[in-house]
Amino acid sequence: MIRFYNTLGRKLEDFNSIIPGQVRMYTCGPTVYNFAHIGNFRAYLFEDLLRRTLEYHGSKVIQVMNLTDVDDKTIRDSRKANLPLADFTRKYKDAFFEDLKTLRIEPAAVYPEATAHIPEMLQMIGQLMDKGFAYQSGDGSIYFSIAKCPSYGQLVKLDFENQRKAERVRSDEYAKDSVADFALWKAWDENDGDVKWDSPWGAGRPGWHLECSAMSRKYLGQTFDIHTGGVDNMFPHHEDEIAQSESANGCKFVNYWLHCEHLTVKGAKMSKSAGNFFTLRDLLSQGWNGAEIRYVLIGTHYRSKLNFDPAALDTARTALKKFRTLFGKLKALPAGNSLAAEAAAIAADAKAKFAEGIADDLNISRAMAVLFTFTREVNSLLAKNPAADAAKIILDRYRDFDRVLAFLDVDAAEPVQEAARQDVPAEIMDLVEQRIAAKKARNFALADELRDKISAAGWNVKDTPAGPEITRQ
Numbered sequence: 001m002i003r004f005y006n007t008l009g010r011k012l013e014d015f016n017s018i019i020p021g022q023v024r025m026y027t028c029g030p031t032v033y034n035f036a037h038i039g040n041f042r043a044y045l046f047e048d049l050l051r052r053t054l055e056y057h058g059s060k061v062i063q064v065m066n067l068t069d070v071d072d073k074t075i076r077d078s079r080k081a082n083l084p085l086a087d088f089t090r091k092y093k094d095a096f097f098e099d100l101k102t103l104r105i106e107p108a109a110v111y112p113e114a115t116a117h118i119p120e121m122l123q124m125i126g127q128l129m130d131k132g133f134a135y136q137s138g139d140g141s142i143y144f145s146i147a148k149c150p151s152y153g154q155l156v157k158l159d160f161e162n163q164r165k166a167e168r169v170r171s172d173e174y175a176k177d178s179v180a181d182f183a184l185w186k187a188w189d190e191n192d193g194d195v196k197w198d199s200p201w202g203a204g205r206p207g208w209h210l211e212c213s214a215m216s217r218k219y220l221g222q223t224f225d226i227h228t229g230g231v232d233n234m235f236p237h238h239e240d241e242i243a244q245s246e247s248a249n250g251c252k253f254v255n256y257w258l259h260c261e262h263l264t265v266k267g268a269k270m271s272k273s274a275g276n277f278f279t280l281r282d283l284l285s286q287g288w289n290g291a292e293i294r295y296v297l298i299g300t301h302y303r304s305k306l307n308f309d310p311a312a313l314d315t316a317r318t319a320l321k322k323f324r325t326l327f328g329k330l331k332a333l334p335a336g337n338s339l340a341a342e343a344a345a346i347a348a349d350a351k352a353k354f355a356e357g358i359a360d361d362l363n364i365s366r367a368m369a370v371l372f373t374f375t376r377e378v379n380s381l382l383a384k385n386p387a388a389d390a391a392k393i394i395l396d397r398y399r400d401f402d403r404v405l406a407f408l409d410v411d412a413a414e415p416v417q418e419a420a421r422q423d424v425p426a427e428i429m430d431l432v433e434q435r436i437a438a439k440k441a442r443n444f445a446l447a448d449e450l451r452d453k454i455s456a457a458g459w460n461v462k463d464t465p466a467g468p469e470i471t472r473q
């Protein structure tokens with residue numbers, strides 16, 4: 001049984017999807033006005049881990065992630081850049097999809113863009129107006145009236161009576177202590193430039209919160225299984241989504257709400273002025289790769305604050321290298337079935353524990369502990385001279401774990417004979433492994449360059465079907 005901590009109700013609950021075997025899940029995506037930073041990606045990686053865990057346990061997942069390409073920030077910054085809104089956001093949309101690939105985040109079924117769903121949003125505003133949940137203010141904007149929605153505040157448990165104010169708030173983001181009617185439709189003003197759409201209530205543009213209610217309904221239905229986001233989305237964004245959807249549809253919006261905690265850098269909030277602000281691209285340009293960054297960002301449980309220390313990437317690199325070396329050894333074992341039964345036993349035990357650990361509210365610490373215990377057992381087995389059949393069982397188990405973890409890359413490791421490793425200094429082995437990777441990427445110029453380096457250091461490398469043979473000159 002899978003269980004999750006449901007923000008709605010603040011407790012661990014067994015997970016049951018509405019349609020058995022199928023999970024419908026909505027994820028608040030990026031506002032495409034800048035490159036996403038690693039705090040954003042921590043949340044997208046948590047959602048990927050969630051999705052992979054559901055799939056690992058046999059569910060088909062239909063995930064929808066929106067792209068906010070019109071809101072206060074996109075309009076403000078496109079005007080600063082003196083670009084039409086669509087041209088301005090295009091660059092960051094493209095970058096976002098590239099970054100998802102780098103981090104091995106599985107693609108969602110649909111990435112609806114807010115600007116492509118104005119009719120759906122207008123339809124929802126019309127329903128809210130008809131039912132009396134919304135009203136038009138003096139400037140022509142449409143607001144949601146929280147006084148008409150007694151269940152408002154259910155997600156963040158607002159001390160509602162003390163906070164209720166008759167005020168209105170036009171901006172997309174506001175603080176909890178300014179609980180107020182929020183904008184569904186913002187009447188055009190000169191700050192919007194040429195960004196506007198016609199509506200029955202005059203020209204304007206949608207408020208940010210509305211898009212998620214309208215687009216989730218279109219692609220997932222009125223009631224669906226899981227809604228996710230970062231903790232900073234809980235208020236006002238998710239609270240407002242619930243109010244809009246449940247008022248317009250007259251039924252429950254979402255059964256399970258899951259929220260990912262903040263990322264800090266060495267204990268401090270990430271900020272450009274403090275010089276501790278990292279986009280994914282910053283880390284890539286420092287030489288780290290997607291697998292290493294993924295390893296670090298999913299390594300802390302999603303409901304704990306992640307204190308990001310760049311030194312953790314070193315640890316990740318070392319750990320992943322050890323795995324690669326181990327896979328290389330396993331792939332070079334001779335044919336035969338020696339110790340296959342033992343391998344099957346430890347692989348089956350590890351599978352059961354891993355599946356149970358990750359199903360427990362995505363307990364990544366338990367899953368990683370299983371991975372390391374299994375690896376210790378594999379290393380003990382290797383000392384007893386197993387053969388290829390045992391290696392296949394073990395490698396298949398690592399491949400199976402990588403359906404969830406997606407950083408082990410079992411199939412990227414080339415066989416390297418154990419005999420070839422002995423007495424070869426680590427820095428030479430490093431060059432040998434880089435050369436294997438270069439050849440795999442068909443970068444033969446780099447492979448030749450690395451061979452020259454190895455040779456200049458006093459070693460010869462010879463390619464054999466069982467992997468490279470390294471000998472002293």
Ligand SMILES: [Zn+2]
Binds near residue numbers: 027028029212237
């Ligand atoms: Zn949203």
